Amino acid sequence: MxxxxxxxxxxxxxxxxxxxxxxxxxxxxxxxxxxxxxxxxxxxxxxxxxxxxxxxxxxxxxxxxxxxxxxxxxxxxxxxxxxxxxxxxxxxxxxxxxxxxxxxxxxxxxxxxxxxxxxxxxxxxxxxxxxxxxxxxxxxxxxxxxxxxxxxxxxxxxxxxxxxxxxxxxxxxxxxxxxxxxxxxxxxxxxxxxxxxxxxILSFSSKEIQLLNENTDLISPDILVVYPGRLTYGKKFEKVAALCGAIKMHCEKKVKVIFCDFPSSDVAPNVYKKLINKQGIMNGLDEEDMFFTSDIEDFKNGFPRQAVLELFSLSNLFICPSYSESFGLTVLEAASRGNFIVLNEQVPALNELGKQLNSYFMKWDARNFGFNTHEKYHPSEQAYLKEHGEIIVNLMRENQVIQAKTLARTRYSxxxxxxxxxxxxxxxxx
Structure with missing residues (x-):
């Protein structure tokens, strides 16, 4: 033709x-x-x-x-x-x-x-x-x-x-x-x-965002999650993957998770990435629904901070199940770019900041001042993720700003x- x-x-x-x-x-x-x-x-x-x-x-x-x-x-x-x-x-x-x-x-x-x-x-x-x-x-x-x-x-x-x-x-x-x-x-x-x-939108983006989009689709997912952090067990990357899997499985949404990871000396990256992928797949994601920016040679040591902020302008859901935080600056960064915020209620810093931002809370294991918490879910963690995943999607749908932002990226692309x-x-x- x-x-x-x-x-x-x-x-x-x-x-x-x-x-x-x-x-x-x-x-x-x-x-x-x-x-x-x-x-x-x-x-x-x-x-x-x-x-x-x-x-x-x-x-x-x-x-x-x-x-x-x-x-x-x-x-x-x-x-x-x-x-x-x-x-x-x-x-x-x-x-x-x-x-x-x-x-x-x-x-x-x-x-x-x-x-x-x-x-x-x-x-x-x-x-x-x-x-x-x-x-x-x-x-x-x-x-x-x-x-x-x-x-x-x-x-x-x-x-x-x-x-x-x-x-x-x-x-x-x-x-x-x-x-x-x-x-x-x-x-x-x-x-x-x-x-x-x-x-x-991508025509106005930096070369880093455009390169990332060449490797994985940033535009069409209904739910786009960006989670930046050091690739260490304490950041609980696998919990982000698990919740996103529940959202995809039970809410029939196209979901993409971008892990803006950088190396940690206390964990072998390939080992932890396999665990994260496994948890995501067990709960409903496909392997291509998860992407680590460190898998791109240019970003093997980390994704530029300015580019992370750009990603937050595309994403619509931020999940932070971190085991411990002293403040949580990425929470503010995600909130400033119009994301629905989900935080670990059991971490004092996230609890304090999340209340100020009117965030949605879930419970994961956490370190508190002088003691640690260990969550038990009834009847199961999968049921817990399903329940909250459905609530999160409904709240996002009812939020006029997030709904408009999402449609501008997906429906009018x-x-x-x-x-x-x-x-x-x-x-x-x-």
Whole structure:
């Protein structure tokens, strides 16, 4: 399959929101291994390309924007009737010929606001002329602004803004606008789709976070837990894995645990990691649900603190079952990044700090002042983890801030939009 993005951009300034939308779609298409070209005006300065626009896999096409030696100036023909300038149809013919030439090898053409914006009326007419010579080409026409009311009377070429084109699906960023979209273009709602704009959080992340994401998925888990600490038995990494396993098993959530570990002289790392993995798997996790940052060569001696704070901005659940703490600074760090906090109630420092932060408490073995505690669970530790795992998930669901943070990362990620909205729309065209 080969896909073209018809934008007619004059520039690539990221302050123009549509440029960012197109950039996200380029990333999706390239990540899926789809051959992609982008159509811009002949005046678009390609030397200003940046980010994904620099990807060498993209085929850039400059569409003619002059007629009889003079630059074509786009008139804003937003009214339903009137008169166009004297060379309008000749300009449309020239542009149409360019469209035919450069779309002949394409299976799907994704248009952005070409049918909607009044200043794109000449391109609207041109692509309709080109479509007549490209009967097998499928079109997806995005409208990025609120659909306009369909006038009772329109005349050509102004009626192109309110008329459907053959082999075309019309798209709007939200489901709420589908009825209005269908009305503007006079098509059945079944010919319209909602494809949300996406938020690529990782595009703003540090190289450390991006490298970590290349090794394990940070975006799609419903529950993302980050637990930083020295790889020692006192930090009780295995208890984090066990509780996360119970959450996955009994709450039907996709769970990922990132252990930001660094070596300890009192334990063999491979031995303890095997124990942690075993406890997680026994309680419901798969091995790939757990990841140690020390398994990446760059981070074998520890994950940078600033990157840990970045991870906390992605995660939504922090669990600290530590046997002993003098304060628990990571608790504050996780709380400052909007995580649901679960702490060991039996550790005095965690108890004190957790009450200030309105945290959720569970009971694990702990060292107190002058004595140690040893927990016994009835009827079993697995039942205890199940009970509290379900409560934690319900409380997280009811927390508006955590729910919004989670959905922004998962539901509106480029991966979700691609897998659930854009790719299914392309597939029938394959």
């Amino acid at each position: 080969k896909v073209a993005l018809l934008t007619m951009f004059n520039g690539l300034d990221s302050t123009y929101s549509l440029v960012n939308v197109v950039a996200e779609q380029l990333r999706m298409l390239l990540s899926a291994g789809i051959s992609t070209k982008i159509l811009v005006t002949e005046h678009c300065p390609l030397e200003d390309r940046y980010g994904v626009f620099l990807d060498e896999r993209i085929e850039w096409v400059k569409i003619v924007n002059h007629y009889e030696g003079k630059q074509i100036h786009w008139g804003d023909y937003s009214q339903p009737s009137g008169k166009v300038h004297s060379t309008f149809f000749n300009e449309a013919d020239v542009i149409a010929n360019d469209f035919v030439e450069h779309l002949a090898d394409v299976d799907v053409c994704i248009m952005h606001d070409i049918h909607y914006q009044g200043w794109h009326l000449v391109h609207n007419v041109a692509i309709r002329k080109a479509q007549e010579q490209l009967p097998n080409l499928k079109f997806i026409a995005f409208t990025h602004s609120a659909p306009v009311n369909r006038p009772t009377k329109t005349v050509w070429p102004f009626s192109a803004r309110y008329t459907p084109m053959k082999n075309t699906i019309y798209v709007y960023p939200t489901q709420s606008g589908i009825s209005a979209l269908a009305n503007q273009y006079n098509v059945a709602e079944g010919k319209c789709r909602a494809i949300n704009n996406s938020l690529d 480029p991966q979700w939009i691609w897998n659930n909205q854009l790719d299914p729309l392309l597939n029938p065209f394959g």
